[in-house]
Amino acid sequence: MTHVDASAEAPPSTPALASYPLLTTVGLFMEAHAGLTASLEHRLAEHCGATGQSFEILLRLVRSPDHRLRMSDLAAQTTLTASGLTRAVDRLARDGLVVRQACAEDRRVSYAALTPAGEDQIATALPVHVAHLAEIFEGAFTADELSSLECLMRRLRDTLNPAAARASAPADRPAPLEG
Amino acid sequence: MTHVDASAEAPPSTPALASYPLLTTVGLFMEAHAGLTASLEHRLAEHCGATGQSFEILLRLVRSPDHRLRMSDLAAQTTLTASGLTRAVDRLARDGLVVRQACAEDRRVSYAALTPAGEDQIATALPVHVAHLAEIFEGAFTADELSSLECLMRRLRDTLNPAAARASAPADRPAPLEG
């Protein structure tokens, strides 16, 4: 943040650079994402002992039957690959927030299941998180704007990830979370 | 993507889980971001030899006077820290796309400057990138929706990162890019 404005009046030395409106919109989108992620991460770290990753995993688990999920399902619900998820769950297990459970019907699969400590953590973190979200979004937007934001985001998501859209539509409630 | 719907009708075992609309909106936002990033990255890798990071750096450079920028300014314009940027520029330099230039007035600073090869690369990549953006956004949204999307994104960005907002407003053209 030293002197960003140095580039403020950068004379476009290449003609092709002149104002692509979409580039600006997407740039704002990216900046908004970065800012939001940073803010959420910061608040989460401060008030609960959670990282964004761990928060998301715990949240997915607490929403699931028996507070557990197969590794592969968990991976499908996050941005992580199977290998990334294995290690993320390793860390959560090391911290005592989840345990791995074997599956009797299919001995290849293993479940990640919340421990009581994990349930406590997510129970603490979730309200903080939601309050933080409310603070940000209800401060910046009217109710109308919020619903059109949701609509636009859904459309964009559906365009970019038809699979998630289809998975979401039927039950209309696997309600995506966040990263 | 195996059977995500497993969680589709997850009976919320904790009452507090019932529908936080904001959580859904933010979740969609995060999913849209992930999808967009993946799509852009994919297209960029396919048609130019560029990663999202390198593309952004090259784009910042080509927009700047003399096609060069001080390391710290470049860092301020990206999501990278100074150290991350040092290494990113190392990679670009290794690939011959940028060179480091010393600064006569202040011998602490070094510039990252585009080489002709770097200019070629960004000149190739930018139109591809913009076309891809157009394909996605103009396919999914009307012109009105696009402008309200930009407005909403700008408001969110400004809320989350007042510094960027201030840097942006006066000259109203350091036009944020993307990550």
Place this chain on the structure above:
DNA sequence: GGACGATCATTGCGCAGGCAACTACTGTCG
């Protein structure tokens, strides 16, 4: 029943990036 392709999870390897420590240099103040 046994072989085979598919699926689930894990692990080795390599890269990317943040933090903190470090060097080099600048500008200021006594």
Place this chain on the structure above:
DNA sequence: CGACAGTAGTTGCCTGCGCAATGATCGTCC
């Protein structure tokens, strides 16, 4: 001038993650 605080950039160390390979298991088809 000399000390010193602040700034620019780099580097060591560590973490986190994706890809590809692996081991275990399942389902199917002959």
